[in-house]
Amino acid sequence: MKALTWQKKGKITCESVPDPEIIEGRDVIIKVTACAICGSDLHLMDGLMPTMKCGDILGHETMGEVVEVGKDNKRLSVGDRIVVPFTISCGECRQCKWGNWSCCERTNPNGRQQAETFGYPLAGLFGYSHITGGFSGGQAEYLRVPYADVGPIIVPEGLEDEQVLFLSDIFPTGYQAAENCEITPEAEKTIAVWGCGPVGQMAIRSCFLLGAKRVIAIDEVPERLAMARAAGAETIDFRTQNIQEALVEMTDGLGPDAVIEAVGMEAHGADTMMQKVGSALLSATTLERPFALNQAILGCRPGGILSMPGVYAGALGPVMIGILMNKGLTLRTGQTNTQKYLKPLLERIQKGEIDPSFVISHRSSNLEDGPALYEKFRDKTDRCTKVVFRPHG
16 A cells, blocks of 8 residues: 655655555454544654654544454444544553543553653554554554544444544644633633644634634734634734733733643744743754744733643743742643543534635645645645645545
């Protein structure tokens, strides 16, 4: 089969690789009908995640048709159409029972290696390095899905692939980020969102779904800012505006009640002197850049909430931890507990409250186009906001 593979920093290729096979009884094999490039895949492309190996198959936003079922899987049948969560969870350990699906204690076969860095093992992830399990990803014609009797959701008739594909990651991720802000219609909260990429866009819409009074979206890419405004958000273009000054003015000096940092480790820019000093230090000490994180800490009102869905891989450069502490901010983080949100978000799609396909700008039925589309997405050229593949046409 064809698959998109990581070769080395900056190099993604489409290769012919062996078809996946059933390994465990709870597995299924799917024929991938739709998959996407996620913003966090760009961290892999840019060499920021450790333990990637030449030939690793990428991708964790995937759905498809079940073509083979393991002997112990009594939930799924050949022909079922399913969306696959990017987190692989067993459904039986204490973390899964608590609803902390992304902290599953059993599904990462390299958990001991991960614990050396993280202290404890976390859930396995599709297509996201060997420290998260070394599982093959879904930017391929076929995918093996472990623990498939727990994670995937069966798609009902009447919904197109593009409407439900993003239940695999970015829609639940944006929704969890918004939910972490404790939004209710009665609270009339103002939420600021750093980063208007796909997760940021889902977070913006999720804030409104939950009842936010105002959303202020921060980015520099014109098409992303336009997409945020189309959802009802007010915007700040940090190329031409000082973020902190703009937030203070827009909120009459009160500040946003909660902030969402949807940028992560490859943030750019610095406003304050402290950030400019940090920028010089970071260029010599680390690849992870907390510019957006520091701006969010500074921008949130005292006593507010900082929700952080942006991805970081490990040790981070200078962070305004003193400001976080002195302002009494609540920090909420974590990989998404995707399985928690599949059913309720599917219901929102069915009711017509949201169609997540709005974020798609580029489509291809040929994985051979993958390397060039990775570059467009990374470089934000050709108005590229999200890429979806249909590997079988």
